[in-house]
Amino acid sequence: QAVVTQESSLTVSPGGTVTLTCGSSTGVVTSEHYPHWFQQKPGQAPRTLIYDTINKHSWTPARFSGSLLGGKGALTLSGAQPEDEADYYCFLFYSGVFVFGGGTRLTVL
């Protein structure tokens, strides 16, 4: 089974920009992996931020954006806010199954 890799932790300054990545053990991540990004705060259910690489839901703050970058899926946060401190998970689609990354703990400090 494929392994999806994410940074274990990142720190961003308030107002700063940070990029989280989502890599695949099978090689280059493409749009055919339909990368999704989820945000989870302590004690809460996950919330979907980005689907199918770049698409946002109506509730996704404009400061979040998705892309493909350097052969990986990427989530960029521009203008970090204190409320963005959370765990972020990506997942990729592989021939009918979904695999989550291990998650990135983002600290806004």
Place this chain on the structure above:
Amino acid sequence: EVQLLESGGGLVQPGGSLRLSCAASGFTFSNYAMTWVRQVPGKGLEWVSSIQGNGNNIRYADSVKGRSTISRDNSKNTLYLQMNSVRADDTAVYYCAKGGWGSNFDFWGQGTRVTVSS
């Protein structure tokens, strides 16, 4: 308003069984794939199983394959996960999510906690 409400979690002995349910509302349930995702406390998310809107396409993670059965009753707008021969490593919060093949993931339930212990 889309709502997903899981139930059926609790304490179960190793080797036992339980059935999780997810009652859906606010959308045309039969039109969408649905998915179960679990999370061991303090750990990451793990995809468990997905089922197509018409129930014809079903897939499982290797960790639950052969021990779990996903199903749905579109007349009741409810998703199920039957778990058999449960093990300690099945202890987790189980979330249902709207989405799967052909439809993006958008809404999540609040989860139901399963504890496997004697």
